[in-house]
Amino acid sequence: MMFPAVWSLAGSRFGAALIAGAYFLGASRGLPEGVSNFFGSDIFLGLSLWAGASLAFVGVLAVCWSRREGWRQARNYFLANVLMSVPPLGIVGWANPVTAAGIMFPGWGWWGLGATIVLLMVSTTRFRWPAIVIISALALFSAVTWTAPASPAGWRGIDTSFVSGRDQYADYGQQLSTIALVREAVADGAEVVVLPESAFGIWTPTNEALWRRGLAGLDVTVVGGAVMLTGTGYDNLMVSISADNSAVLYHQRMPVPVSMWQPWTTGGATADFFGNSVVELDGLRLAMLLCYEQMLVWPVLHSVMLDADLAIATGNGWWTGSTSIVPIQRASSTAWASLFGLPLIMSFNQ
Secondary structure, eight states: OOHHHHHHTOSSHHHHHHHHHHHHHHHTTTHHHHHHHHHTOOHHHHHHHHHHHHHHHHHHHHHHOOSSOSHHHHHHHHHHHHHTTSTTGGGGOTTOGGGGHHHHSTTOTHHHHHHHHHHHHHTTSTTHHHHHHHHHHHHHHHHHHOOOOOOOTTEEEOOBOOOOBTTBOOOHHHHHHHHHHHHHHHHTTOSEEEOOTTTTOBOOHHHHHHHHHHTTTOOOEEEEEEEEEOSSSEEEEEEEEOSSOEEEEEEOSSOOBTTTBOTTSSSSBOOOTTSOOSEEETTEEEEEEEGGGGGOSHHHHHHHHTTOSEEEEEEEOTTOTTSSHHHHHHHHHHHHHHHTTOOEEEEEEO
């Protein structure tokens, strides 16, 4: 949350661009290694995509910077933040400072989001030092009193560590191992089990039959990630299944650009920016945040606008290696759930 204050103090538009670049590249520092792991390439591809992804953020913050101090600068920062929060530029709007609203104002909901935006705007004016003092005090108070979002009774998120790959999906052995993990969770009292992104692999009738047979005799619903092939590519999904039936629960709104979402060609993942923002399961309205969506602003706000009762955050971080990408996803999901007082279930493969 100190970023807008530093950005506003830049002596020139070029200086503002450098500050924005340092912030964005620092926040996304795990991308070069992650890209190299995902594509099996050298580090130069990762560095190229890392730099390319920063262009929107740096460009917007550079254009919106003003030499004039005062509320014009605050207005310009607000505009830049909005542009980086919603599509099309919001597609790469990672590390947005408003994500900290859940840490500053847990449980305040939209009022907390508004208060955070006001603090960010004020920190670009001559009143920046009082704003910085308030931000620091709130951060210290949060660190002392922090309570993580609770999980609802009977719900269980399972983390896994299956080795995967760009073109590799859950094979038969992995499916049996995952079913065994679910059965252990049920024996421990779980009624709804959440599995990571891609846990089911490619969703087919054969796969469904295997799982329904594996869950026979268990009173449990399993929610997990899957891929379903389409005529032009594939959908990245969350599926629910029990011993009796199954259903496609959620279509990912924003797959990862370049590696998954490739609108310039066929064969990539489908994006449905504002679709199925809330889905229902067992009488609860669920806000699904599937992997990359946890880095962005609009997916969670869209879900909360439609009265979500519970947040579910899943991901498949096999490619992230030793980077901070999955911890950042967990922190972002925790912050948003905390802001709106939502129970949170997380499940990652790493």
